[in-house]
Amino acid sequence: MDFINLTLLAVFIPTFFLVSITPGMCMTLSLSMGMSIGLKKTFYMMYGELIGVGLVAGSSVIGVATIMLKYPSIFLVLKYGGGAYLIYLGIQMWLSRGKMAINLDECNYNISKRNLALQGFITAIANPKGWAFFIALLPPFIDENLPMPSQLIVLIFMILILEFTCLIIYATGGKTLRKLLQNSSNVRVINKVAGSMMMGIGVWLALS
Numbered sequence: 001m002d003f004i005n006l007t008l009l010a011v012f013i014p015t016f017f018l019v020s021i022t023p024g025m026c027m028t029l030s031l032s033m034g035m036s037i038g039l040k041k042t043f044y045m046m047y048g049e050l051i052g053v054g055l056v057a058g059s060s061v062i063g064v065a066t067i068m069l070k071y072p073s074i075f076l077v078l079k080y081g082g083g084a085y086l087i088y089l090g091i092q093m094w095l096s097r098g099k100m101a102i103n104l105d106e107c108n109y110n111i112s113k114r115n116l117a118l119q120g121f122i123t124a125i126a127n128p129k130g131w132a133f134f135i136a137l138l139p140p141f142i143d144e145n146l147p148m149p150s151q152l153i154v155l156i157f158m159i160l161i162l163e164f165t166c167l168i169i170y171a172t173g174g175k176t177l178r179k180l181l182q183n184s185s186n187v188r189v190i191n192k193v194a195g196s197m198m199m200g201i202g203v204w205l206a207l208s
Contacts, residue, residue: 003147015137019137029120030049034172051120056125058152086202088202177190
């Protein structure tokens with residue numbers, strides 16, 4: 001018994017990959033964290049971000065997005081609160097302070113796994129453009145003649161795989177930049193670049 005339109009899926013996969021690999025809020029966050037705390041620690045941010053993306057994708061299809069749009073105060077709290085926190089972290093990193101800044105004398109980063117995951121989650125669900133994107137992208141790839149639950153499961157599964165792949169690509173790039181700069185003893189440069197990116201993401205989140 002068919003549970004997904006394979007023709008639509010074949011078009012959906014490259015379409016979503018191209019959109020996901022394009023620099024955006026979550027990808028920039030992954031790049032910044034890859035530079036500041038390394039790939040291994042960044043995985044915890046990715047877990048939270050993927051949960052958020054899955055929630056947004058599923059909710060966009062089943063209609064929860066409509067409820068969110070009726071109560072914009074929910075978005076405002078997440079946007080401004082999350083944005084302010086990211087800006088704060090960026091300032092700390094720019095000044096080579098805080099738990100996320102690189103310190104060659106202390107390579108054990110103390111930021112908790114839970115906070116990393118929470119940052120990724122909030123960034124994913126507090127981005128109105130993400131909601132708008134899924135609302136616009138997903139419906140055309142759903143076949144009305146096939147069961148909705150099975151199609152939604154497959155599409156979200158593919159979204160998470162593609163999103164995770166792109167996050168790893170960006171985080172790995174950040175890790176590589178970090179190693180190159182660290183070999184040149186330019187640790188402060190890493191902190192300033194990563195911190196500036198983090199502040200930019202915070203402003204982007206608040207103004208989006």
